[in-house]
Amino acid sequence: VLGPIGAGIVSAGMALSMFVALNGTIMSGARLPFIMSRDGYFFSALGDVHPRFRTPSTALLVQAGLSIILLLLRGSFRQFFSLAIFSEWLFYMLTASTIFVFRRRDPNVPRPYRVWGYPVVPLLFVLASGLLLYFTFVDNVRNSLLGCLVILAGVPVF
Template identity: 45%
Template sequence: GAAMLAALWAYNGWNNMPLVAGEVRDPGRNVPRALIMGMLVVLAGYGLANLAYLYALPFNEVVTSNSTAYREAPPVATKAAQTFLGTFGAKFVTATFLLSTMGALQGVILVKARIPFAMARDGLFFSTIGTVSKRTSVPVRAIGIEAAWASVLAATGSFDQLTDFVIFAAWIFYGLTAVSVFRLRHKMPYAPRPYRTLGYPVVPLIFVLVALWLVINTLQTSPVESVMGLLLILLGLPLYYYFQRKQEAGKVLTI
């Protein structure tokens, strides 16, 4: 349900690395390494942080910290810092949250604009979105599209609601991506594969089942968040079919 979505949000971001694979040297070797090492570092960091929280606070204080059930309560990190360092500690942790957010935004700006950029290059979006600045070679228009849409979303709901919408919708596509591994192995058995699927077919099958369970469970326990996530996906269908028809006709609209 919502609690699982909130937990998965903390680890989300691993999916961003493949989006910039085209700009990575030797991606077949370095992208998997970056994914594995990045996840190990994040897991270790979160694990140590949670051990520190449990050491510093009574269990009841941890449970009643800021979450989907206690939206107005202070974060557990703030409580722990206040226990060790007093009011100054709480302010210090708040400042580190802001710095961490700025760092995350840098990564999001770098990779997320590559989605409309790649769509435009493939003829599935307005062609000018697939252009780059002549001076900096940056996809400025794609970044502008992402910034505008992010601003609209930020103005329509709370952070918790937005993350629930996004994670639910994202795991639908994560599962479909894993399904595509089986599909492509069947349709294109001799295609070059720079990225190896370790443990095939067991590992991708487990991933598909987990994604399916998460989607079904969220539909049952958090129907509002689930419906909103589905609506966000459906909003893109009219544009998708429009550009698909244009692509089939050999004409892509330019704005």
């Protein structure tokens, strides 16, 4: 309907959306090794904070370096992306499913936030995540198995 101008606007919106999502992934992804090192479960250097910017700069640099190495080893961004998506959604599903465990195990614990639509909404999310994982696995068995191996490689360490 809007022709080339509309296509340009939509493309710019998509690029902005991807940039914002990537920024969130990068900034939150470095926080896990940062906190783990602060708690004494990971290399202590990853717990360093940049004196001026107050960011986990060492963890961000290590994350960037590992991403570059994996990208070079895997050959294409698409393969790397598929590997990451399977692993991320596996943990999203596992994290969301813990609400059922905690609600059953500790029913009287005060909760400052209640999940809207409990138990239906979390259950739908877990089921949808499971379906996504299934179809991702079936569509790309090699990368999905590789993602599982990468996750399992961390078990002996922790």
